[in-house]
Amino acid sequence: MAVYTHVPAEEIDAFLTRYDAGRLVSAKGIAEGVENSNYLLETTGADGNGHRYILTLYEKRVDEADLPFFMDLLDHLGARGCLVPRFIADTDGKRLQQLGGRPACLIEFLTGISVTEPTPAQARACGVALGELHRAAQGFAGERRNALDKDGWHALAARCGDDFDQIAPGLGARVAEELAFLDAHWPADLPRSVIHADLFPDNVLMLGDEVTGLIDFYFSCTDIRAYDLAVTHSAWCFSNDGATWYGDRATAIGQGYAAAHGLTDAERAAFPILCRGAALRFLLTRAYDWINTPADALVTRKDPLAYLRRMDFYAKADPAELLGA
Amino acid sequence: MAVYTHVPAEEIDAFLTRYDAGRLVSAKGIAEGVENSNYLLETTGADGNGHRYILTLYEKRVDEADLPFFMDLLDHLGARGCLVPRFIADTDGKRLQQLGGRPACLIEFLTGISVTEPTPAQARACGVALGELHRAAQGFAGERRNALDKDGWHALAARCGDDFDQIAPGLGARVAEELAFLDAHWPADLPRSVIHADLFPDNVLMLGDEVTGLIDFYFSCTDIRAYDLAVTHSAWCFSNDGATWYGDRATAIGQGYAAAHGLTDAERAAFPILCRGAALRFLLTRAYDWINTPADALVTRKDPLAYLRRMDFYAKADPAELLGA
Structure with a gap:
């Protein structure tokens, strides 16, 4: 930055x-x-x-x-x-x-601005753009391993080790518990494709309610396609601190994506698990950066707990509410 | 930054x-x-x-x-x-x-790029632009004290105190000696006006050999007019580290300034002293920042010794060479 x-x-x-x-x-x-x-x-x-x-x-x-x-x-x-x-x-x-x-x-160079507080119409446009991206990615022959897949999360958690509890008491145990849950429940047979893997509002350029650009593909990789929607969902549907959930944005993203690309029943069924994984992925990278960045450095450390709150939300959420109808 | x-x-x-x-x-x-x-x-x-x-x-x-x-x-x-x-x-x-x-x-917004290695033609254009700036500043009623005038240098040197020698052995004594010299020789009667006071190449936008903008006036203040030329001279006529002097740039800046604005005999006579002051001013602010910025901070500390080298150069320079004919 x-x-x-x-x-x-x-x-x-x-x-x-x-x-x-x-x-x-x-x-x-x-x-x-x-x-x-x-x-x-x-x-x-x-x-x-x-x-x-x-x-x-x-x-x-x-x-x-x-x-x-x-x-x-x-x-x-x-x-x-x-x-x-x-x-x-x-x-x-x-x-x-x-x-x-x-x-x-x-x-x-693409024009457009990144919204900070997306309206439902903007969230829907983002869902549509992600669906269109996945549709366009069909037939792309390139492959790239996701270094931040579930194995990557285990490795990152191991590197944080005892330092998790510097961030919040009990965080290490909570991460271990979530990893065990995801090991037991992570979907094996969902469709894979190239995904963006980091579609935060920062990486979507808009003018009004129209998407004018998707940028910053440097995390793009080959992984479960619906996991990309889960990453986007976790990035777009909460306040920054993860304390407030915006159901209207979530419904809009889900409907936009479904309209542009479609979601299978299996993808819908696995979606809460994928969202828990997405939340854990950002919790872990933020925790690692937190532990390894001096508190007085001029780089802004992003709060890992903002993603712990999202993870907790997804663990308790009513699956029917996550994507709307 | x-x-x-x-x-x-x-x-x-x-x-x-x-x-x-x-x-x-x-x-x-x-x-x-x-x-x-x-x-x-x-x-x-x-x-x-x-x-x-x-x-x-x-x-x-x-x-x-x-x-x-x-x-x-x-x-x-x-x-x-x-x-x-x-x-x-x-x-x-x-x-x-x-x-x-x-x-x-x-x-x-002004177009133009900031040159890093000015050619003589670019240095001349900078001298002309500074001269035109001083000409245009005539009749401007506003006044602002230069917080980094000679009194300001004394105050800054006092705040650095014993820490100078962390930067280089003997630096504290060298600064004290230079301050004493400037107290004894600083010119009292030269024309004053509003000056830019920070006209580094960064703050001059150019296209080819033409100046398209002078920017970043946040150090501008009321002070000895020819001191502005001395600041510009110290910023434009050396390699970054202060080890190499570019006489062709200096001649070009001096000739450009003289053509656009003119220099009195008194200004020419005092110019080496003004340059020593300019070099000390940047030595002091860089030394202060150096002492007060942790070595591992992500902000790049600018080397104070690059301005000690300029100060030493000016102390020994042939006055006739500093501004060309």
Whole structure:
């Protein structure tokens, strides 16, 4: 959420000569996304009409070896009508470059703003966009393992170990209990596909009630398709602190997704379990970051308990209420 | 150099309705400037053609009481042809607002990039722009004390106290010696005016060899006019680490400034002293920040010794070489 690698504007301007993008007229480091460095660029444009791009330099959290997967995925989705930011090829057809000592890519800029308090109409549009994304992903040949799947949660919980209880007394035991429950009940036979896996409101650009872009695919991977809806549900249907549940948003997301893609009976039946898994996944990554970030660091630590509250909610929720009719 | 106050996009959109600016279509937090929170906004524009703005939320380093001075100054300069970002008035004529619990202003966005390795032609353009700024500042009635004047340096040095030598052995004695020298030699009768006081390459936007904007006036104040040229000189004419001096840039800045504004014999004679003062001013603020920022903090500490090297250079320099003919 900062600019980690500073690239002189002269170097960015020289970098742009590889592309049919015009000359640089503005470059602003932006505070966005996962741990990459991002610049919002403005150029004269190939046609002299001005054009904007995102320049991303990949820091340690994104593995360079994964970039072709993300590039091919966004090309596949974009070609099928999804509003996703495509990686731009230079005049030699090359999309992956080096800049400032980092892997770097020039990426489409999409307009739209990220809502913080989604209305039901906006939540429905998000559900529709996720359904359309899953529909467009059919036939995509690429695969990428979800490093944050159930095995990943076990590994992360083990690394947090005794430190969970620094965050809240009894948290370690609660996590162990939930992992045991999910081991016993995690669905085995649901349809799998490429999923976004991180579709928070931050990663959905909107204008009014219309989705104008889905961004930040750096967690995208191959996993249970309906788990993507569970992640989205856990991100969109609560207050930030997880204390308040917004049933109207949940119904809207569920209906939007079902209208655009459809949900099988088996997916609906497993949905509360998938939501518990989604809540645990974010609880665990937040707990790990909490334990490993000094309290006085200038990075904002996200509260793991906001996802404990969601997990507790899903454990007790009436399954019929989670997705509406 | 980060976004300290996060404002939901819905609130920014609502904020914009006070202005004749159209509706929000994009908002990106940008990593820029002094310790304020800045967003680069794109709107539909009053005319539907799209428009960009900077939204600034003032954090603790800028005193709200100083904002009218900055606003009036930029209006004065802008009205006289300087390329400076003006504060935008809402439909009631109000420029200072509150947003996210902070004083907040909507400001003109200017294109241009900040060079890192200025060519002589770019350095000359910077000198011309500073000279034109000083010419345009004539007749501006506002005054603001320079908190970082010589008295301010003494106060800052006292606060660093014994900690100077944590940075480099003997630094405390060197600072005391320089302060004593400046007390004895600081010029008393040079012309004063409003000055920018922080015209680093970061704060000059350029396209090619043309200046397209002078930004970040939050250190602007009333002081010796030629001291502004000394600050600019110390910022533009060395490698970042202060180890390499670029005489061609210095000659170019001096000639550009002299052509646009003129320099009196008294200003030329005092220039080496003014440069020693400028170098000490940045040495002191960097030393203070260095001492008061934990080494493991994620904020990049700027090296105070880069300005000790400049100060040493100016103390030994041939005065005739500093500004060219």
